[in-house]
Amino acid sequence: MKVITNTGDYVLLMLRVFTKPQKGRIFWQRLLDEIQGLGIESIGIVAFISAFMGAVVAIQTAYNIDSPFIPLSMVGFTVRQSVILEFSPTVISLILAGKVGSRIASEIGTMRVTEQIDALEIMGVNSANYLIFPKVVASMLINPVLIVLSMWMGILGGWLAMSAFGLVTTTDYVRGIRIDFQAYTIFYALLKTLFFAFIISTISGFYGYKTNGGALEVGQASTKAVVVSSILIILFNLVLTQLFLT
Amino acid sequence: MIEAKEVNKIFGGHHVLKNISCSFEKGKTNLIIGQSGSGKTVLMKCLVGLYEVDQGKIIYDDRNFSEMNFEQRKNLRQEIGMLFQGGALFDYMTVEENVMFPLNMFTSQTKEEKQDRVNFVLTRVNLENVNWLMPSELSGGMRKRVAIARAISMNPKYLFCDEPNSGLDPQTAGVIDQLIKEITDEYGITTIVNTHDMNSVLSIGDTVAFIYNGELWWQGNKNTILHSDNKELNEFVFGTELTSRLKQ
Numbered sequence: 001m002k003v004i005t006n007t008g009d010y011v012l013l014m015l016r017v018f019t020k021p022q023k024g025r026i027f028w029q030r031l032l033d034e035i036q037g038l039g040i041e042s043i044g045i046v047a048f049i050s051a052f053m054g055a056v057v058a059i060q061t062a063y064n065i066d067s068p069f070i071p072l073s074m075v076g077f078t079v080r081q082s083v084i085l086e087f088s089p090t091v092i093s094l095i096l097a098g099k100v101g102s103r104i105a106s107e108i109g110t111m112r113v114t115e116q117i118d119a120l121e122i123m124g125v126n127s128a129n130y131l132i133f134p135k136v137v138a139s140m141l142i143n144p145v146l147i148v149l150s151m152w153m154g155i156l157g158g159w160l161a162m163s164a165f166g167l168v169t170t171t172d173y174v175r176g177i178r179i180d181f182q183a184y185t186i187f188y189a190l191l192k193t194l195f196f197a198f199i200i201s202t203i204s205g206f207y208g209y210k211t212n213g214g215a216l217e218v219g220q221a222s223t224k225a226v227v228v229s230s231i232l233i234i235l236f237n238l239v240l241t242q243l244f245l246t
Numbered sequence: 247m248i249e250a251k252e253v254n255k256i257f258g259g260h261h262v263l264k265n266i267s268c269s270f271e272k273g274k275t276n277l278i279i280g281q282s283g284s285g286k287t288v289l290m291k292c293l294v295g296l297y298e299v300d301q302g303k304i305i306y307d308d309r310n311f312s313e314m315n316f317e318q319r320k321n322l323r324q325e326i327g328m329l330f331q332g333g334a335l336f337d338y339m340t341v342e343e344n345v346m347f348p349l350n351m352f353t354s355q356t357k358e359e360k361q362d363r364v365n366f367v368l369t370r371v372n373l374e375n376v377n378w379l380m381p382s383e384l385s386g387g388m389r390k391r392v393a394i395a396r397a398i399s400m401n402p403k404y405l406f407c408d409e410p411n412s413g414l415d416p417q418t419a420g421v422i423d424q425l426i427k428e429i430t431d432e433y434g435i436t437t438i439v440n441t442h443d444m445n446s447v448l449s450i451g452d453t454v455a456f457i458y459n460g461e462l463w464w465q466g467n468k469n470t471i472l473h474s475d476n477k478e479l480n481e482f483v484f485g486t487e488l489t490s491r492l493k494q
């Protein structure tokens with residue numbers, strides 16, 4: 001029951017979000033701020049997690065190849081496939097749901113409970129559009145960039161681990177990365193990322209915007225935003241994988 | 247003039263406003279008083295349309311606000327300034343950006359014109375050299391004054407103040423009250439002030455409406471309020487140690 005009313009409220013809110021900004025210049029300013037806040041500030045954590053995950057995938061694969069018939073270049077191949085297809089678009093999106101989603105929900109929720117949203121409305125500003133739209137656009141612009149960065153860092157991390165522990169030579173690793181490469185997989189990963197960016201920014205905006213009460217409710221809204229966006233990412237991941245890779 | 251006609255507001259079974267009819271006059275500070283929880287904020291939010299009334303009408307100088315569509319309301323709202331109970335300053339903007347915000351959003355003034363206007367209204371509320379501070383760096387009284395400056399930056403015809411001096415010391419509270427009164431007189435604004443402070447009532451209460459449990463219980467002004475024989479009103483007016491001793 002609650003799912004139905006929430007979905008209805010979400011759709012109604014989105015109708016107000018996706019309208020033409022009242023003042024173009026202000027929108028661009030807000031967009032730049034959001035790209036900074038939601039994107040640039042996430043670079044560090046994305047790079048860090050990706051490099052270590054790439055390294056772990058590489059190490060796991062290398063230790064599990066014990067047959068002389070499987071070439072060591074399989075390590076590079078496995079790292080590339082798992083990083084591009086799932087790890088970067090899905091796992092990093094989940095991490096961003098936690099980092100960016102809670103930030104969006106608590107920022108907007110705080111504005112709600114301190115009557116800043118009322119103040120916007122009273123001036124005649126479409127607050128939903130003013131607050132949420134730049135965040136959605138910024139997320140959809142910056143998340144793909146972060147995901148591409150994550151792919152590079154994952155593959156790089158794998159290589160560093162292999163060289164450092166002397167498990168696979170650089171030549172073998174690079175050969176593996178090049179085996180049977182299809183540009184389509186990158187396209188597919190970025191498409192998923194765009195979907196997930198939309199989910200994270202709109203769901204978190206929704207939970208922040210409908211906060212009611214005080215500081216406690218802001219905290220709850222931000223938890224809800226993260227949980228619901230994560231669940232939706234996982235569900236849509238299955239649907240999209242089924243749609244595009246078959 | 248703003249009129250409320252038989253306004254009712256119900257929150258999920260809780261009847262908060264009961265058939266309130268009253269009018270608020272131009273060029274005067276019209277006070278709404280009542281205990282905490284009596285419905286002052288809800289009434290004010292109904293007047294400006296932040297809450298939809300469940301029954302009744304709101305009229306702004308012969309314009310029926312309740313029947314307006316979104317676009318018409320947006321236009322009317324540019325004639326409204328509002329001071330919220332907590333100030334509601336945008337906390338990621340400086341003082342100057344806060345005050346300039348409505349100008350940026352709704353006018354096509356040049357940078358200089360906007361800057362002049364910002365400095366003018368900030369001076370008007372006796373705030374100078376704070377343009378670059380963030381709201382978190384201001385005291386409570388300064389924050390209220392910035393909020394007043396922002397509310398009047400667009401030259402509103404209607405000014406709403408929700409407890410403008412709550413949380414301030416009596417002197418600062420008096421300064422804020424006088425400021426609101428002066429601005430109202432100076433620009434002929436229709437001003438509505440929510441308060442439960444008897445000092446404000448006696449100093450700036452051109453008209454006073456007493457709300458009791460969501461009903462309009464008594465109407466008068468700062469001169470008549472001390473001589474009413476309304477029991478609930480007297481309990482409110484003489485409810486503090488100071489006022490009850492003064493009465494004796």
Ligand SMILES: Nc1ncnc2c1ncn2[C@@H]1O[C@H](COP(=O)(O)OP(=O)(O)OP(=O)(O)O)[C@@H](O)[C@H]1O
Binds near residue numbers: 257
């Ligand atoms: N959004 C809301 N949903 C449900 N009930 C509400 C809502 N807003 C206010 N109320 C209820 O309406 C009643 C009046 O609240 P209101 O905020 O108008 O009081 P007030 O007179 O402004 O009090 P105070 O002086 O403390 O600010 C309260 O009982 C409150 O619980």
Ligand SMILES: [Mg+2]
Binds near residue numbers: 286331
């Ligand atoms: Mg109130």
